[in-house]
Amino acid sequence: MKLPSHIATLSPYVPGKPLEELERELGITGSVKLASNENPLGPSPKALEAIRAVLGDLNRYPDGSGYALRKRIAEKTGWPVEGVILGNGSVDIIEMAVRTFCAPGDEIIIPHGAFISARLAAQSVNAAILTVPVQDHRHDADGMIARITSRTRMIYIDNPANPLGSFMAGDTWARLVAALPPDCLLVADQAYYEYIDREDYPDGFKDLKAGKNLLVLHTFSKIHGLAGLRIGYGLGDPRMLSDINRVRSPFNTNSLAQAAGLAALDDDAHIARVKELNAREMAWLEAQLDQRKVRRVPSVTNFILIDMGREAAPTYDKLLRQGVIVRPIKNYGFPNHLRVSIGTREENERFVQALDKVL
Numbered sequence: 001m002k003l004p005s006h007i008a009t010l011s012p013y014v015p016g017k018p019l020e021e022l023e024r025e026l027g028i029t030g031s032v033k034l035a036s037n038e039n040p041l042g043p044s045p046k047a048l049e050a051i052r053a054v055l056g057d058l059n060r061y062p063d064g065s066g067y068a069l070r071k072r073i074a075e076k077t078g079w080p081v082e083g084v085i086l087g088n089g090s091v092d093i094i095e096m097a098v099r100t101f102c103a104p105g106d107e108i109i110i111p112h113g114a115f116i117s118a119r120l121a122a123q124s125v126n127a128a129i130l131t132v133p134v135q136d137h138r139h140d141a142d143g144m145i146a147r148i149t150s151r152t153r154m155i156y157i158d159n160p161a162n163p164l165g166s167f168m169a170g171d172t173w174a175r176l177v178a179a180l181p182p183d184c185l186l187v188a189d190q191a192y193y194e195y196i197d198r199e200d201y202p203d204g205f206k207d208l209k210a211g212k213n214l215l216v217l218h219t220f221s222k223i224h225g226l227a228g229l230r231i232g233y234g235l236g237d238p239r240m241l242s243d244i245n246r247v248r249s250p251f252n253t254n255s256l257a258q259a260a261g262l263a264a265l266d267d268d269a270h271i272a273r274v275k276e277l278n279a280r281e282m283a284w285l286e287a288q289l290d291q292r293k294v295r296r297v298p299s300v301t302n303f304i305l306i307d308m309g310r311e312a313a314p315t316y317d318k319l320l321r322q323g324v325i326v327r328p329i330k331n332y333g334f335p336n337h338l339r340v341s342i343g344t345r346e347e348n349e350r351f352v353q354a355l356d357k358v359l
């Protein structure tokens with residue numbers, strides 16, 4: 001089949017290498033995966049219980065709009081239920097938003113080094129992607145503002161940012177929000193929202209409540225530990241979301257994911273456990289890296305970006321042979337860096353031991 005050039009030049013998303021694949025290739029067991037910013041403590045136990053309770057109904061289609069989960073999110077946030085949308089992972093919502101609002105040639109501003117799904121979605125509709133270079137491993141709000149034109153339909157920003165691990169602080173963020181033109185949607189992807197504990201972190205939901213045109217995204221894949229189920233949600237103006245609903249595929253979230261999300265949302269004990277483990281292990285890993293003089297980018301998330309000071313691919317390969325999977329991020333424009341997700345102490349020790357051998 002003949003391909004349009006914007007599809008022919010589209011590189012598919014490259015996920016972290018699965019454990020099973022590595023073990024099959026190398027004929028080893030007991031490897032560890034610190035490559036996809038997954039939750040090392042597992043799924044919310046309340047979510048697992050909820051899944052068991054609905055297994056017998058799998059002959060039925062799910063509730064197409066996921067009303068019960070949307071209603072609970074609405075109750076917790078104080079935002080109308082019509083202003084809540086579910087996605088098959090938050091990437092589904094990014095894709096729907098791009099398909100809804102961006103025609104070929106329309107401009108989308110995406111910072112360099114931002115989570116790649118927005119870029120892939122934009123290219124798939126042949127939108128014009130305006131890339132903004134990072135400054136000191138942070139998204140540059142003023143660079144983004146400088147690129148706004150009358151054709152800009154969307155600005156995407158992951159805050160905190162993946163794979164950078166940094167965040168845009170409130171004063172800078174406020175400038176970006178103030179510069180938002182009419183007919184331009186600011187997508188605030190807050191996948192790592194629960195991990196950050198900083199007074200100067202700006203929750204995009206506050207701007208949404210203040211009447212700004214934002215789509216604020218959250219995921220159940222990280223702190224709730226439900227990445228395998230694929231469920232995320234977005235908060236936005238109900239009229240804007242009813243437009244996105246035009247392109248939503250029927251039953252885009254499944255019944256197990258909806259039930260699990262509903263239970264996970266209120267599993268405060270699990271959230272606290274995960275957060276506490278992450279903070280403790282992040283501090284431990286930072287100290288280990290500093291002792292070895294491995295350069296790292298300060299992180300507010302559940303992963304850390306390390307700078308090998310030279311092409312990182314050989315280090316990645318050698319770590320694989322030690323049974324440790326991390327993430328090379330050359331495709332984000334960082335050929336010298338590796339992204340390492342925070343695991344349990346045992347997993348983190350495996351990484352450090354393997355790194356010592358490799359270095």
Ligand SMILES: Cc1ncc(COP(=O)(O)O)c(C=O)c1O
Binds near residue numbers: 088091115160232
């Ligand atoms: C910034 C960001 N957004 C979205 C996602 C994906 O979330 P989901 O699993 O809900 O599609 C990730 C996953 O790594 C991410 O880092």
